[in-house]
Amino acid sequence: MRGRSDGAQKKRLWTFVGIGAVLVVFLYMYFGSKSGGESALEYGSRSLRKLGSSYLGGDDNSDLSSTQEEKFGQEDGDGGIVPKSFPVCDDRHSELIPCLDRHLIYQMRLKLDLSLMEHYERHCPLPERRFNCLIPPPPGYKVPIKWPRSRDEVWKLNIPHTHLANEKSDQNWMVVKGEKIVFPGGGTHFHYGADKYIALIANMLNFTNNNLNDEGRIRTVFDVGCGVASFGGYLLSSDIIAMSLAPNDVHQNQIQFALERGIPAYLGVLGTKRLPYPSRSFEFSHCSRCRIDWLQRDGILLLELDRVLRPGGYFAYSSPEAYAQDEEDLRIWREMSTLVERMCWRIAAKKNQTVIWQKPLNNDCYMERPPGTQPPLCQSDNDPDAVWGVNMEACITPYSEHDHKVGGSGLAPWPARLSSPPPRLADFGYSNEMFEKDTETWRQRVDHYWSLLSPKISSDTLRNIMDMKANLGSFAAALKDKNVWVMNVVPKDGPNTLKIVSTEA
Numbered sequence: 001m002r003g004r005s006d007g008a009q010k011k012r013l014w015t016f017v018g019i020g021a022v023l024v025v026f027l028y029m030y031f032g033s034k035s036g037g038e039s040a041l042e043y044g045s046r047s048l049r050k051l052g053s054s055y056l057g058g059d060d061n062s063d064l065s066s067t068q069e070e071k072f073g074q075e076d077g078d079g080g081i082v083p084k085s086f087p088v089c090d091d092r093h094s095e096l097i098p099c100l101d102r103h104l105i106y107q108m109r110l111k112l113d114l115s116l117m118e119h120y121e122r123h124c125p126l127p128e129r130r131f132n133c134l135i136p137p138p139p140g141y142k143v144p145i146k147w148p149r150s151r152d153e154v155w156k157l158n159i160p161h162t163h164l165a166n167e168k169s170d171q172n173w174m175v176v177k178g179e180k181i182v183f184p185g186g187g188t189h190f191h192y193g194a195d196k197y198i199a200l201i202a203n204m205l206n207f208t209n210n211n212l213n214d215e216g217r218i219r220t221v222f223d224v225g226c227g228v229a230s231f232g233g234y235l236l237s238s239d240i241i242a243m244s245l246a247p248n249d250v251h252q253n254q255i256q257f258a259l260e261r262g263i264p265a266y267l268g269v270l271g272t273k274r275l276p277y278p279s280r281s282f283e284f285s286h287c288s289r290c291r292i293d294w295l296q297r298d299g300i301l302l303l304e305l306d307r308v309l310r311p312g313g314y315f316a317y318s319s320p321e322a323y324a325q326d327e328e329d330l331r332i333w334r335e336m337s338t339l340v341e342r343m344c345w346r347i348a349a350k351k352n353q354t355v356i357w358q359k360p361l362n363n364d365c366y367m368e369r370p371p372g373t374q375p376p377l378c379q380s381d382n383d384p385d386a387v388w389g390v391n392m393e394a395c396i397t398p399y400s401e402h403d404h405k406v407g408g409s410g411l412a413p414w415p416a417r418l419s420s421p422p423p424r425l426a427d428f429g430y431s432n433e434m435f436e437k438d439t440e441t442w443r444q445r446v447d448h449y450w451s452l453l454s455p456k457i458s459s460d461t462l463r464n465i466m467d468m469k470a471n472l473g474s475f476a477a478a479l480k481d482k483n484v485w486v487m488n489v490v491p492k493d494g495p496n497t498l499k500i501v502s503t504e505a
Contacts, residue, residue, distance in 0.1 A: 089133040095256070096135060099124040100248045100267055116297075117271035120247035147262040147463045147483050151233045153180045154260045161253045164228070173228055174257070183261065185230050189288040189318045189353070194234040197288075201316055204349035204356060212284075213238045216413030220505050222275075222282040222308060225290025229258035229265050236263075239414060241485065241505055242286075243277075245269075262463040264485050270301045274392050279384035280310045280409065281502040288318040295332065298375055299339045300394040306343060307384055307397045310409045311361045315345070318354040342373055343396060363404045366396060385499055388492045402426075411503055418477050422503035428495060435472060442474035459483050469494075473501035 089096065099122040105112070108125075112118035140157040144150060156162070156179055165174045165181065172186020172193075190197035202212040212218060212235065221242035223232050232242030244265040246254050258265035268275070270292060285305050294302045305315060321332040340357055344365035348358040360366075366377060378384065378395035402423070403410075412420040419439060421432040450457070459482050466487045467475050476486035488501045 087133045088136050089131055091136060091139075093131065093133075094136050094138050095253075096131065097248060097267065098130065101125070102248065104129065113272075117247065117269045120249060120269040121271045121273055144260060144262075144463075146460045150260070150262045150463070151183070151236075152185075153177075153182050154257070155179060156181050159253055159256050159260055161256075164253065164257075168227075173230070181257075183228060183230060183233075183257075185234060187227055187230055187288060190231075194230045198231070198234055198238070200351075201354065201356065204351050204354065205314070211238055213240050213414070216415065216417075218283045218314075219414040219417070220282045220284070220502065222277075222285040222305075224270065224285065224287045224305075225292065226254070226258065226265065228254050229261065229263040231286060231288065232258070232265070233261060233263040240284075243282075245275075259464060262485070264487070266487075270304060272391055274387045274390045275304060275308055276387050277308050278387065278496060278499040278502060279307050279397055280403075281308045281498075282313060283310050283409075284314045284316070285309060286316045288316075290319075295335055295339065298394040299343070300392050302339065303343070303375055303394055303396060304392050306345075306359060309359050310411075311359065311399060311403060312408055313359045314348060314356055315359075316354060316356045320353075322350070322355045323353045342369070342375065344369075361407045363398050366398055385496055409503075415480070418480060418504055422500055424499045424503055427499060428497065430472075430500075438472050438474045439477060443478045446475065446478035470501050471497055473497075473504045476501070477504055 100120075102119070104125055105119055105123055108123075108129075110119075110123060112123075138157060138160050142155045142157060144158060145154055156176065159181070162176050162181070165176045168174065168188070170191070171188050172184040172191050173188075175182045175184060185193045185195060187194060187197070198212055199210040202210040202214075205212075205214070207214045216239070219240060221232070221235060221240055223229070223242050223244045226232060226244035226246050229242075229244040232244040235242045241264060244255075244258055244263060245268050246258075246265070247269040248255075248267050255265045255267050285308070292301060309315065321329050321336065324330070344360045345357040346360075347355060349356045376395050377398050378393060382393065382395070382397075384397045398404075406423075410423040411417050419436075421435045425432065425435055462482070462484050464487070465476075465479070465484050466489060467473075468489050470476065470486075470488035470490050473488055476488055479486060488498065490496060490498050490501075
C-alpha cells in the first residue's frame with residue numbers, strides 16, 4: 001500500500017470485502033446450507049473446503065453437509081465489518097423454480113387455458129411475492145458423480161424422488177439401487193435401450209455405419225417430451241448434442257434428473273409461446289410417445305417444430321398413430337399425413353412404429369401449392385427469430401431469398417463448422433475476420449482460465465456450464481475438447497446472436 005493515501009487503502013479494503021461477499025454468496029447459492037439459520041459465511045468455509053478436497057479431484061462420496069469448525073473471513077481486523085448473509089429459504093423450497101412454480105399459479109388463480117398447456121409456461125411472481133433467500137440443497141447432498149459415469153447413475157440423495165422409478169419400472173427409465181439411481185437407457189418406446197433405438201433410426205435413413213450424425217451433417221437435435229433424457233444422453237457419444245424438453249408436470253423431476261446426469265435439458269412446453277430458439281436451429285427433432293396433440297389449432301405445434309428445423313431437417317415420430325390400426329389412431333394418422341403434406345414435408349422413412357418426415361430444402365414446394373392452401377405462409381413482417389414471449393403462429397416460415405437459392409443450411413459438417421464462419425454472420429454485418437478473431441481470442445482466454453485453475457480442475461471436473469452473454473458462442477467453442485456442455489444465453493435487449501451460436505453448436 002506504499003504511496004497510497006488512507007482513503008485509497010479504505011477504498012481497496014472495501015473492494016476486497018465486496019469481492020469476498022460476492023464469492024461467499026455464490027458458494028452459498030450453489031451449495032446451500034445445513035440449516036435455515038446458519039450463516040452464509042460459516043457454510044461458505046465448509047463448502048470451499050469440501051470443494052477443494054472432493055469435487056476438485058477427491059472422493060465422490062463426500063457429503064457437503066458435514067461440519068467444520070473454522071469460520072470464513074467474518075472480520076477485517078480494523079473496522080470489525082461483518083458482511084450480512086442472505087437468509088436460507090425454507091426446506092420446502094429446495095426445488096423452487098420461481099417462474100415455473102405450479103403452487104404459485106394456483107394461489108394467484110390465474111385464468112389459464114389448461115388445454116393449451118398455459119399452466120406449464122412461465123408465469124413469474126410479482127415483486128412482493130418473490131423470494132429473497134438462498135435455495136438449500138436436500139439433506140445429505142453429495143458432490144455429483146462425474147461425467148461420463150453420471151449418464152448412467154446419480155446419487156439418490158441429490159434428487160430424493162423415486163416415484164418415477166416405480167411408475168416407469170416396466171420401461172427401464174430408472175432403477176433405485178442402494179444409494180444410487182441407475183438409468184438403464186430405456187424409454188417409453190425403447191424399453192431395450194436408447195442406443196439400439198438410435199441405431200434403428202440411422203438405419204432407416206441409410207446413414208453410414210448406422211450413425212445418426214450422418215458424417216457430421218446432423219449435430220443438433222431437439223427432443224420433445226424427453227422423460228429423463230436417455231435419448232439425448234446416448235446421442236452424445238455420436239458427437240450429437242440434443243436439447244431435451246419436458247414440462248414441470250406430474251413428472252416434475254425428469255429434467256432435474258437429466259441435468260444431474262449431465263445431459264443438456266430445460267423445462268418448457270409446446271404451449272402458446274415460441275420455443276426459445278431462433279429459426280433453423282436444429283437438424284433433427286424427435287418425439288417418442290410424447291403425448292402431444294399435433295393436430296390442435298391448425299397444426300400450430302407442428303408448425304413451431306418446422307420453424308426451428310433447418311432446411312432438409314428431419315422429424316422422427318414414434319407413436320401408435322404411426323402404426324396402430326384402430327379407428328381413432330387411423331383417423332389421427334390420416335389427418336396428420338395430410339397436414340404435413342400441405343407443409344411440404346415428405347416421408348423419408350417409415351418402419352414398424354416409427355415414421356421420419358423431412359422438411360424441404362427450399363421454397364419451391366411452397367410456391368407450387370394451390371392458392372388458399374392451409375396452413376398459409378407467414379407474413380413478411382413476421383420475424384422468425386423473435387422468440388422471447390412471442391406467441392406461436394399457425395403459419396409456415398419460408399426461407400429467405402439467400403437460403404432458397406443455396407438450397408440448404410450452408411453449414412460445414414461437424415466439427416469443421418465449429419471454426420467455419422457461418423452464413424448468418426451477414427445478418428449482423430459481421431465479417432469472417434471478426435468471427436475468426438473472436439474464436440481465437442476466446443481460445444486463448446479459456447486456455448488461460450484452465451491454466452490458472454489447474455491442477456484443481458481437470459477435463460472431468462466441470463460438466464454443466466452456462467454462458468450468460470454468449471455473443472458469437474466462442475467461449476463454448478473453446479471448450480470443445482473438455483467434457484462439458486454449455487447453455488448459451490444472450491440478453492433479450494441485445495443482438496439475437498443465438499442465430500450464429502446455433503450454427504456452431
